[in-house]
Amino acid sequence: MRTAFIETLVAEAATDPSLFLLNGDLGYSVLESFAEKFPGRYINVGVAEQNMIGVAAGLAMACKNVFVYSIANFATLRCLEQIRNDVCYHNANVTVVGVGGGLSYGTQGYTHHAVEDIAAMRALPNIAVLCPGDPAETRWATRALVQRKGPGYLRLGKAGEPQVHPGAVEGLAIGKALRLKDGADVTLISTGNMLQTAMQAAERLAASGIAAGVVSMPCVKPLDADFIRGEAGRVRLVGVLEEHVRHGGLAEAVALHVAECPGTKARLLSCHVNDTIASGLVGSQQQLRELMEIDAAAVARRVADALAAKA
Amino acid sequence: MTIESIAFSKRIRAHALRMVQRTNSSHIGSGLSMADIISVLYAKVMQVRPQEPDWAGRDRFLLSKGHAAAMLYAALHESGFFPQDWLERYCEFGSPLAGHVTHCKVPGVEASSGSLGHGLGLACGMALAGKVDKASWRVFVVLSDGECDEGSIWEAAMFAPFHKLGNLTAIVDYNKIQSFGTVAEVLDLEPFADKWRAFGWQVTEVDGHDHAALEAALATRDFNGPPHLILAHTVKGKGVSFMENKLMWHYKSPSPEQLAEALKEVEAG
Incomplete structure (x- = not known):
């Protein structure tokens, strides 16, 4: 995702002379191409996230289109008030890019697990919160946020995520969900780097006779409420997959719209990061997913169990 | 000639006193301590067009100590940005x-403020x-000492000299009283000027109520030089004897009788 992001940003910067890229002393082997091509519009502000956001907002107030880049927690939680007051309150044209979203940093520990960032960002006014699911969605999301005026949060995974979409993504727009696979029994809604897991879980379910649809929801805010209500009226179970704690994540947002859907009989299954486990155990991203029962096998099993319990 | 800015400062002090009295608002002491600084800025130094507030060539002003808003609004009104009934x-x-x-x-107003520590980065x-x-x-920004x-x-103090922001002037309203005690008691900033110098700023210390000295310090800039830090030594509550150097006027608003007395003192200068 990081590679897809920077390639897209460099391409956009070639045609948008107002585009700036700041970082908080992070981005080794990622941001160099931008720095080389546009040295006057690239600033490593140092390990100073509060100032990074303040400077970004000041640049935006002087008509610049500013991207800031750091590890997701540092880019969001460390400087949350600067994002709230300086960027969102002023509707400033600043996009915060957080790398290592969710459990991407695995064994590096809890300080580096960005599992509350979506909750913090989506609570703020004016902001678009985009969590692409693969490199193709990352290219789309980067372009969308370059072109959109106002605050944005782009939550990336790491490097080397598998391509889920067969080619360039088509049919996505800010505020819209994208159906990848049809299925009459259950709809799996995924945000961010859980997209491949959702697809693998659907394949496992198909093998046991359960028709699971898969929907990618890179746009957590604004949310495609109409789509969610449509699904809630159509299937028996809506599963939500995210590398984020339940509090304030996509599952809570989806639950609200499912509950508001008139006459729905759909139930909700939330596959999220367990915050008590997350804070106390060393493991790779995949090991932590297995522990928290959000890997493909566990998701498939939990969906089957939920449907069986329903019957 | 400083007649213009001194008259301006009397008018904005009177406006702000009336505003906080009428609405029972806090922070008049903080406003009075910077009244002369912003009077010199708006009456003598800054290039702005009140009829064209978004003019691209304008000088930018940020009030990082956003709690002193009443005095800034008074200055904007006196400069012609909006009518007096807004103040009322x-x-x-x-x-x-x-x-x-x-x-x-x-x-x-270029940017909102109220939470401290945001203005210098912006x-x-x-x-x-x-x-x-x-x-x-x-770009001008007024900071509080607290x-x-x-x-x-x-973080911003390190950034500005490194990036040679010679077009930036920061003014610290150094009235030496912060929210819950004196600066010396709470968390002493001294040697304050030396801290800024050590970070790479050109530092000028002035009497923050001396209009001629303020104007001289603010008037010109070398855009190729380091950013400029004006350490303005001020008196919290300046201009109203019973408010001067008193922590309580960070919070209290004057009674109608106190307002009348304060307005007399401000007018007398």
């Missing part, structure tokens, strides 16, 4: 003017944009 509706339901500086539909971003664009406008406890101030 300060802090009223539906009014554009909130108790802390707000940019929403308020001409002349000012750095604006100054950087001006420098990249080779613009001739300047807010220099915030780490974010020192």
Whole structure:
């Protein structure tokens, strides 16, 4: 995702002379191409996230289109008030890019697990919160946020995520969900780097006779409420997959719209990061997913169990 | 000649005193201590067009100590950005003017403030944009002494000299009383000027109530030099004898009788 992001940003910067890229002393082997091509519009502000956001907002107030880049927690939680007051309150044209979203940093520990960032960002006014699911969605999301005026949060995974979409993504727009696979029994809604897991879980379910649809929801805010209500009226179970704690994540947002859907009989299954486990155990991203029962096998099993319990 | 800015400072002090008395608002002491600084800026130094507030060539002003909003609004009114009845509706339901500086539909306000430690970073971003664009406008930001406890101030303090933001002038309203005690008691900033010098700023210390000295310090800039820090030694509550150097006027608003007395003193200068 990081590679897809920077390639897209460099391409956009070639045609948008107002585009700036700041970082908080992070981005080794990622941001160099931008720095080389546009040295006057690239600033490593140092390990100073509060100032990074303040400077970004000041640049935006002087008509610049500013991207800031750091590890997701540092880019969001460390400087949350600067994002709230300086960027969102002023509707400033600043996009915060957080790398290592969710459990991407695995064994590096809890300080580096960005599992509350979506909750913090989506609570703020004016902001678009985009969590692409693969490199193709990352290219789309980067372009969308370059072109959109106002605050944005782009939550990336790491490097080397598998391509889920067969080619360039088509049919996505800010505020819209994208159906990848049809299925009459259950709809799996995924945000961010859980997209491949959702697809693998659907394949496992198909093998046991359960028709699971898969929907990618890179746009957590604004949310495609109409789509969610449509699904809630159509299937028996809506599963939500995210590398984020339940509090304030996509599952809570989806639950609200499912509950508001008139006459729905759909139930909700939330596959999220367990915050008590997350804070106390060393493991790779995949090991932590297995522990928290959000890997493909566990998701498939939990969906089957939920449907069986329903019957 | 400083007659112009001194008259301006008397008018904005009177406006702000009336505003806080009418609405039972806090922070008049903080406003009075910086009244002369912003009077010199608006009456003598800054290039702004009140009839064209978004003029691209304007100098930018940020009030990082956003709690002193009443005095800034008074200065914006006296400069012609909006009519006096806006001041009279300060802090009223539906009014554009909130108790802390707000940019929403308020001409002349570049950015909202109220949480401390934000203004210098924003000012750095604006100054950087001006420098990249080779613009001739300047950026001014007024900080409180208390807010220099915030780490974010020192992040920005490192940034500005490193990026040679010669178009940036920061003024610290050094009245030596912060929110819950004197600066010396709470978290001493001394040697304060030396701290800024060590970070790479050109530092000028002035009497923050001496209009001629302020004007001299603020008037010119070397855009190719380091950023400028004006350490303005001020008196909290300046201009109203019973408010001067008293912590309580960070919070209290004057009674009608105290207002009348205060207005007399301000007029007498």
